[in-house]
Amino acid sequence: MQWEVVIGFETHAQLSTKSKIFSGSTTQFGAEPNTQASPVDLALPGVLPVLNRGAVEKAIQFGLAVNSTIAPMSVFARKNYFYPDLPKGYQISQFELPVVQGGVVSFAMERDGKTEIRSVQLTRAHLEEDAGKSLHEDYQGMSGIDLNRAGTPLLEIVTEPVMRSAAEAVAYAKALHSLVTWLGICDGNMQEGSFRCDANVSVRPVGQVEFGTRCEIKNLNSFRFLEEAINIEVRRQIELIEDGGRVVQETRLYDPDKKQTRSMRSKEDSQDYRYFPDPDLLPLVISQEWINRVKADMPELPAAMRSRFIEQFGLSEYDAMVLTQTKASANYFEAVVTHAGAAQAKPAANWMMGDVASTLNREGMEMTAIPVKAEQLALLLQRIADGTISNKIAKEVFAAMWQAPSADVNLADQVIEAKGLKQISDPGALAKIIDDVLAANQKSVEEFRAGKEQAINSLLGQAMKATKGKGNPTEMKALLLAKLNA
Numbered sequence: 479m480q481w482e483v484v485i486g487f488e489t490h491a492q493l494s495t496k497s498k499i500f501s502g503s504t505t506q507f508g509a510e511p512n513t514q515a516s517p518v519d520l521a522l523p524g525v526l527p528v529l530n531r532g533a534v535e536k537a538i539q540f541g542l543a544v545n546s547t548i549a550p551m552s553v554f555a556r557k558n559y560f561y562p563d564l565p566k567g568y569q570i571s572q573f574e575l576p577v578v579q580g581g582v583v584s585f586a587m588e589r590d591g592k593t594e595i596r597s598v599q600l601t602r603a604h605l606e607e608d609a610g611k612s613l614h615e616d617y618q619g620m621s622g623i624d625l626n627r628a629g630t631p632l633l634e635i636v637t638e639p640v641m642r643s644a645a646e647a648v649a650y651a652k653a654l655h656s657l658v659t660w661l662g663i664c665d666g667n668m669q670e671g672s673f674r675c676d677a678n679v680s681v682r683p684v685g686q687v688e689f690g691t692r693c694e695i696k697n698l699n700s701f702r703f704l705e706e707a708i709n710i711e712v713r714r715q716i717e718l719i720e721d722g723g724r725v726v727q728e729t730r731l732y733d734p735d736k737k738q739t740r741s742m743r744s745k746e747d748s749q750d751y752r753y754f755p756d757p758d759l760l761p762l763v764i765s766q767e768w769i770n771r772v773k774a775d776m777p778e779l780p781a782a783m784r785s786r787f788i789e790q791f792g793l794s795e796y797d798a799m800v801l802t803q804t805k806a807s808a809n810y811f812e813a814v815v816t817h818a819g820a821a822q823a824k825p826a827a828n829w830m831m832g833d834v835a836s837t838l839n840r841e842g843m844e845m846t847a848i849p850v851k852a853e854q855l856a857l858l859l860q861r862i863a864d865g866t867i868s869n870k871i872a873k874e875v876f877a878a879m880w881q882a883p884s885a886d887v888n889l890a891d892q893v894i895e896a897k898g899l900k901q902i903s904d905p906g907a908l909a910k911i912i913d914d915v916l917a918a919n920q921k922s923v924e925e926f927r928a929g930k931e932q933a934i935n936s937l938l939g940q941a942m943k944a945t946k947g948k949g950n951p952t953e954m955k956a957l958l959l960a961k962l963n964a
Contacts, residue, residue: 500527529655817856
């Protein structure tokens with residue numbers, strides 16, 4: 479039987495406010511357990527929550543960035559459940575009237591050897607408080623509770639169940655991660671729990687309209703584990719059904735050491751949480767004037783920057799999409815073009831998506847850590863454009879610049895000089911080499927003159943070999959054609 483995978487996402491992005499969502503306690507990471515929990519966080523008798531305005535404004539920023547509807551009025555609700563790290567016995571969240579409604583996240587991804595622009599529809603994004611944390615290590619067989627995280631502001635971003643593969647889900651998660659860090663509303667640190675992904679996974683026979691029973695894989699803290707966990711859970715569900723079993727709706731954890739998901743607890747439905755409006759909090763009213771003020775303070779959004787790159791630099795939609803996947807990448811590209819000139823925009827894009835991206839990937843580095851400065855890459859592009867070096871030699875220069883970084887803007891020139899890589903463009907020197915190549919390759923000469931035009935590629939290759947890659951290919955091809963047609 480052929481199976482279709484159905485994936486929806488719930489992502490908890492910790493908002494980068496200095497204080498918690500309903501109290502003045504700090505949100506700083508790494509403090510000693512239970513040193514950052516105020517009476518409000520501990521739910522002591524008589525305390526009342528006060529909404530953090532900054533958390534609301536970060537939610538508005540996100541809503542504007544994904545073209546959603548910002549609710550003019552939203553309501554906070556009590557989500558009731560018992561867990562040791564939840565002091566109140568309920569979590570303050572939003573249910574029927576979330577602050578952000580709808581929206582779309584778009585991204586580029588590889589599929590069947592082709593690059594596609596994909597879009598994932600969002601259901602909602604709502605504000606809520608985080609719970610505390612249960613600690614199970616170094617307590618002589620007992621568990622401890624750390625309430626430092628209780629009350630930390632979260633934006634829970636929920637998608638429609640529209641993703642159909644682990645690869646697509648990871649591409650979406652990376653795009654969402656890039657967006658929230660681009661906006662500055664979340665630091666995106668997955669290891670510290672600032673960006674936590676929960677994947678709802680189900681399978682159904684191809685052609686079936688009804689969804690299968692879903693399982694939620696909880697708190698995946700890396701993109702690699704996210705992809706592994708989804709693929710393993712899909713395989714588990716298919717094998718279970720094909721063996722005559724039945725998928726049970728539940729929350730599961732991923733064990734990366736054993737490469738398996740395991741049951742954590744049964745998965746509740748919304749009615750099990752007994753949501754009702756929190757009587758301690760007034761409805762949240764967001765005026766258009768407030769939205770306009772937030773919008774005016776926002777950075778240029780990826781979509782706007784993509785449109786500008788297409789219009790200003792003549793880039794394709796795909797190039798612009800890739801270059802704006804992260805703010806660091808977009809800023810680096812623009813800095814290269816600023817130093818190299820607008821005429822170098824397309825070569826700069828090609829280098830960013832080619833050698834720069836592949837080297838970063840190979841070294842396991844982020845764009846923020848690239849050792850080659852934008853102005854240094856700009857000079858390298860200029861040396862290709864003015865004929866000082868060929869594109870092939872430029873790759874060697876780039877590798878040398880990467881391995882031995884320097885603050886000197888003229889690093890590319892230094893490498894070219896030190897390694898003797900300057901391209902040979904002198905017509906007299908090249909003419910002698912061309913004569914020798916033609917004399918040594920009479921068969922290719924005869925084939926070209928007999929009408930086999932591709933034979934010139936073989937001759938050009940021999941000429942490049944004779945110059946050890948330093949010959950100017952444009953000049954050499956022109957000389958070859960002149961002599962062959964003489």
